[in-house]
Every structure is written in C-alpha cells, then in structure tokens.
Amino acid sequence: MIKKEVEIKNRTGLHTRPAAMLVKLASKFKSDFFIEKNGVEINGKSIIGVMSLAAEQGSRLILRFEGEDEEEAAEAIVALFESGFGELEGLKNEENKNGQGQSY
Amino acid sequence: MVKGKVIEGIPASPGIAIGVALKYEKLKPKILKKELKEEEVSGEIEKFLMAIERSKSELRKILTLAVEKLGSKGAEIFEAQILMLDDKTIIDKIIERIKGEKLNAEFIIQDEIEKYIKFMQSSGDDYLKERAHDLEDLKNRVIRNIQQQKWLSRFDTSRIVVAENLTPADTILFSRNQVLGYATDLGGMTSHTAILARALKIPAVVGLKEATKSIKTGDLVILDGYKGILIINPEQDVVEEYQNKIKRIAEFERKLEDFKFVPAVTIDGRKVTILANIEFPEEVNEALESGAEGVGLFRTEYIISNGTIPEEDEQFEEYFKVAEKVYPYKVVIRTFDVGGDKIFRDYHREDNPFLGWRGIRIGLDKPEILLSQLRAILRASVKKNVWVMFPMVSSIDEVREVKKYIDLAKTQLKEKNIPFDENIKVGVMIETPSSALMAKEIAREVDFFSIGTNDLIQYTLAVDRGNETVAKIFQEFHPAVLRLIQFVVESAQRAKIPVSICGEMAADPYATVLLVGFGLDELSVTPKMIPEIKRIIKTIKFKDAKRISKRALVFKTQDEVKNFLMKELKGIIPEIEI
Numbered sequence: 085m086i087k088k089e090v091e092i093k094n095r096t097g098l099h100t101r102p103a104a105m106l107v108k109l110a111s112k113f114k115s116d117f118f119i120e121k122n123g124v125e126i127n128g129k130s131i132i133g134v135m136s137l138a139a140e141q142g143s144r145l146i147l148r149f150e151g152e153d154e155e156e157a158a159e160a161i162v163a164l165f166e167s168g169f170g171e172l173e174g175l176k177n178e179e180n181k182n183g184q185g186q187s188y
Numbered sequence: 189m190v191k192g193k194v195i196e197g198i199p200a201s202p203g204i205a206i207g208v209a210l211k212y213e214k215l216k217p218k219i220l221k222k223e224l225k226e227e228e229v230s231g232e233i234e235k236f237l238m239a240i241e242r243s244k245s246e247l248r249k250i251l252t253l254a255v256e257k258l259g260s261k262g263a264e265i266f267e268a269q270i271l272m273l274d275d276k277t278i279i280d281k282i283i284e285r286i287k288g289e290k291l292n293a294e295f296i297i298q299d300e301i302e303k304y305i306k307f308m309q310s311s312g313d314d315y316l317k318e319r320a321h322d323l324e325d326l327k328n329r330v331i332r333n334i335q336q337q338k339w340l341s342r343f344d345t346s347r348i349v350v351a352e353n354l355t356p357a358d359t360i361l362f363s364r365n366q367v368l369g370y371a372t373d374l375g376g377m378t379s380h381t382a383i384l385a386r387a388l389k390i391p392a393v394v395g396l397k398e399a400t401k402s403i404k405t406g407d408l409v410i411l412d413g414y415k416g417i418l419i420i421n422p423e424q425d426v427v428e429e430y431q432n433k434i435k436r437i438a439e440f441e442r443k444l445e446d447f448k449f450v451p452a453v454t455i456d457g458r459k460v461t462i463l464a465n466i467e468f469p470e471e472v473n474e475a476l477e478s479g480a481e482g483v484g485l486f487r488t489e490y491i492i493s494n495g496t497i498p499e500e501d502e503q504f505e506e507y508f509k510v511a512e513k514v515y516p517y518k519v520v521i522r523t524f525d526v527g528g529d530k531i532f533r534d535y536h537r538e539d540n541p542f543l544g545w546r547g548i549r550i551g552l553d554k555p556e557i558l559l560s561q562l563r564a565i566l567r568a569s570v571k572k573n574v575w576v577m578f579p580m581v582s583s584i585d586e587v588r589e590v591k592k593y594i595d596l597a598k599t600q601l602k603e604k605n606i607p608f609d610e611n612i613k614v615g616v617m618i619e620t621p622s623s624a625l626m627a628k629e630i631a632r633e634v635d636f637f638s639i640g641t642n643d644l645i646q647y648t649l650a651v652d653r654g655n656e657t658v659a660k661i662f663q664e665f666h667p668a669v670l671r672l673i674q675f676v677v678e679s680a681q682r683a684k685i686p687v688s689i690c691g692e693m694a695a696d697p698y699a700t701v702l703l704v705g706f707g708l709d710e711l712s713v714t715p716k717m718i719p720e721i722k723r724i725i726k727t728i729k730f731k732d733a734k735r736i737s738k739r740a741l742v743f744k745t746q747d748e749v750k751n752f753l754m755k756e757l758k759g760i761i762p763e764i765e766i
Contacts (some may be wrong), residue, residue: 099319131271131274
C-alpha cells in the first residue's frame, strides 16, 4: 500500500472536469484508489464520490493506492494533482447578480 | 377572488402572452422501504440498470437539445450528469446492497446517494453546492425511471408555465411544447430560464416571488415580458387592451421586416453600417438574420466558466466559430472585460470595483491571461475578418503596452508557424472620460475606436445606473456626454480611423439621428433593434441629422436636448409604446 498527501492547486477545486480527469486516469490502473479528506474516505474511481468531497483549492487530501500497479498509479495520479489538472491560472467567475452586468 | 391581480417580477424575455396557466410542480418521488423476496432480487437489479440506461438516454436527448439551443457551454451541466450516471463504483455498490440487504432499489439509491448530496451541501464552495442540486436531480430522475412515471414535459394545448423554479432540463423539455410564456417565483436576468427563454423568443417573467401561490392551473393569465408583470384573471377590457397591443407589436414588426436586409443609407446617400452586439457564439445567427452587417462587439466573458479560463485552443475554437459564421463580414472581438461587479468576488474584494481592477488593467497585470487570449484571437483571424479591441482603457500608456503584447503574441505564433492575419486591426473602447479627452492622441496609436456609452456615461456623470437611488441622473442625453461623443468622433475622423458606438444608446431611436449626425460610421446594437435602426436611418437626411446634432450640442440640460429632439424627430420616430 502507498499513501501520499497532496494539495489541490487549481483554483476551482475538484469540480466536474478535474474530477472526470482524475477518475478516468485512476480507472486505467488495477489498483484500488481511495481519497481521504477530513477523515472521510471515498473511492477515487467514483466521480460522484470525488465530486462530493467538495475539495476546494488548498484542501489537503490523503491518497491511498493498493494493488499490483500501485506504484505506477501513485506516480501518475500525484503528477496530475501537481499539474493543477492542467488548468490555467483561472479567474473565479460569478454570475452577475444584478443582471444588467454587461458593460460597453 | 380579486379580478386582475397584478404581480411584479423581473422582465426576463420580451413579448406578451395571454393564456391559460399551467402550474408545474416538481414531483418528489415517494420512496418506501420494501423488503424483497430472494427471487425478486435479480429482477430489482435489472429494473435499476434499466432505469440508469433510460435516464442516460433521456439526458442525451436533453443534451442534444441544449447544445442546439444553448451551445456546448450551456449544456455542460447535462454532460456532467451523464458522466455521473457512468459511475461504476456507485452502481456496483448499489447492486451489492440490493443483493445483501434485500431491499428495493429506490430505497437503496436514496440512501446511498443522499450521503454524497449531504457531503456536497456541506461544502463552503457555491459551485459545489450547486452540483448537489444536479446530483439530487439525477437521483430523482433514476428513481422516477424505476417507478416508471413520466415527468410532465408534454401537454396538449398552449400554456403559460408557472413554476417556483425551472431546472435547465425542465426549460429545455418544455420548449418542445407550445409554451406561451414562462413565469417563475425565483431567478434573475441570468438564470437558465431567462437565458433560454430569450434564445427561444418566448416571453418570460422571473423573480415573481409569489406566482405559484397566487396562480392556479386553469387561471387566465397575461404575461407581460416587457414590463415584467403578470395579471391574473384579468378583466375583459384589460385582455382586449393587451390583445390590441399584441396586434400593434406584430404589425410594427411586420413592417420592420422590410428593413432587415437593406443597407442603412440616408435619403441623401450617407451609408451607416449596422452591426450587432453579441455575447455568445449562438447569437450570430440571430444577428445575421436580423440584418447585421457584422459583429461590432463580441463579448468574450461568457467563456470564463465555473472559475476557469479555457486554454488557448478552446478559446480559438469559440472565436473562430464566430469569425467563420460572420464571414465575409467582420467581427470585433473584445478581450475579457472582467472585474468590477462581475467577477473575483470570492477572493478579490474592492470597495469600489468600478474604479478598480477591471478590463485591460487585469490583462496587463496578468499577461499570461492576456497573451493566451490574444493568440486565440489572432489564430481566429486567418480569414482577415477579425478585429481586436480592448476595454477600459484610461491612458495612452496602456494602449502602447497592449500593442507590445500583440506583437509578442504574433511572434509566438510565428515561431510555431501558426497562421494569422498579420494586419489585424487593433482598436480600443472609448469608455472613460480620460480616453475620450485624449482621443486625438490615442487615435494615432490605433486602427479604430468603439465608444462604449454605458460606461462612458457612468464614469462621466459619476452615476451607477444599477443604483436605484441615483439611476434617475444617469442621462444618455446629458450635454457633457454628447460633447464627449462628438469630440471622440471628430478625433477619429481627423486621424482617418473608423469609429463606432456599441453602448445601449446606439439602439435608442432618438439617439440614432444624433449619432449619425455626429458622423459615426457604424452603430453596433442588440440584434433585435437592427431593423428599427435601419428604418430610421433610411427615413432621414444626413444633412438634417448633422444640423440636429450640431444644434443639440448647444443645450445645457438633458431635458432641453430631449425636448428639442422630440420636436425635430416628430413623425420620424413612431410613437410606439410597448
């Protein structure tokens, strides 16, 4: 078994796109993959699970890998976290509340 | 019962509907715990798997409809839901529990998914909280499919749909029916219902607060999407009044049809180019169908979604899509005009955002953002019909600096042998008093100007028009504003660069004559105003417009200007009160 601690670097956290990337990558490996946040552990191959972790930027997660290809899995998945899921330094968007927010 | 009760909301999509209300209440599936006999277990699992498949195929249909109507960006939420339905880990877990606990599928699904919904709801992040709604929706969909009820999404005759709130899926599905209008308790101008209703050209009023409380299915309702009101069980004379209004509007619109595809040339031969302002690529069709001769303002903020700016490649695809559709006409792409009251609220706070970090200021502070957008815009310019424009410029230094980044972006593309228009036109928005007053000097540095009147007025008069207390003194015809506009146009003409105007003022029939008279080459307006603006231009003489605009500059107050215009333009501008 391998345990690794990672930090969410991308600004938007594990929202849909990063979650899908993570699950897709994890599913390529035979090993089991779990993610723990604040004492809650979920299956890292479940997109609903990953999304429900509600991991925001700066969250620390413990990754656990167990199985025959655990080393490769750990390496690949940690690298994905390190890369910030390939996201550009994003801007935080918020829907304009007063509606008439277009500017000219 | 009080006849003709009026409730007020937010006008979300223009138009008037008179019809019978259909109150739409979301069914919450009833879930009972039921023990299964050994021989029922495999059938239950089968039912569960079929419900997943059925839900997937429903969502794929909705996705197709949504992509068609909202574009791929607006359809993202359905993609996420489909992705969640593919969650093998959870599906296996549910099957395992049905087998082990010998309980009905609905109960196990409810129990299993609720845990995740709770986790999500406890997040501090609004975006993830919203995803909890998506998961809840999805769970209900699967359970409904197990119980094999159909959600109401088709009904026979034309109805005004009244609901507390509509999910994007509801709105999309309803749109396949004869919906006369949408009325919802919740929502604002940018809610899914509002955006979609506008795209579908269905009248809508949102944010009514008590519509579902006050209306019963079967009530006669008038929905006024211009004023943002609902009239419940109106008196006969009110109905007739509205029927006449519908007729008048239809007649007026029919007349305007004739002006759609003719060039806007004054009686004495002065041609003004009429362009469209758009916010999403999907609006290009509407713009062209309304008679636009290009896009004078393509806002790019929409592309920033869920807190992320897409990579250069994705941006390029979006911009190119528009450039291709508009070709051979041009599209003026404005770089991100974020900041102010719009974005960064979560982690970037300012006491005075409109005077803060926004528009080009952000681009210059975050060159990586600016450069990737510039490369994407340049790449979209291969057909030589793309112009690039920068918002919120307040000094000539910014103009010079921004031009360096354009050169840098060009060099970067050349190194990779990526084609683009070497002579892309570079312009700025004139929307601050300082840029207007420096227009002569700035004009020598750029290829074109576009006057953004909304901000120019706001900054010149120091009035936030979103602030109800002072909104009254937001005056489009304030002499100070008119003088600035006139000066900017004159400066552009001296430097022999084209100048257009893209604020809401350009779409005000009274202002049209004034602006044409000042000598603006182009007016860029919301697509639906194009035929009307063309009609006005075709009705006037440039000579008269020049005289009127010159004269308008001598007045000292907005009222004086307006009275003068009303007198001069009597008979040219129809008295149509909508």
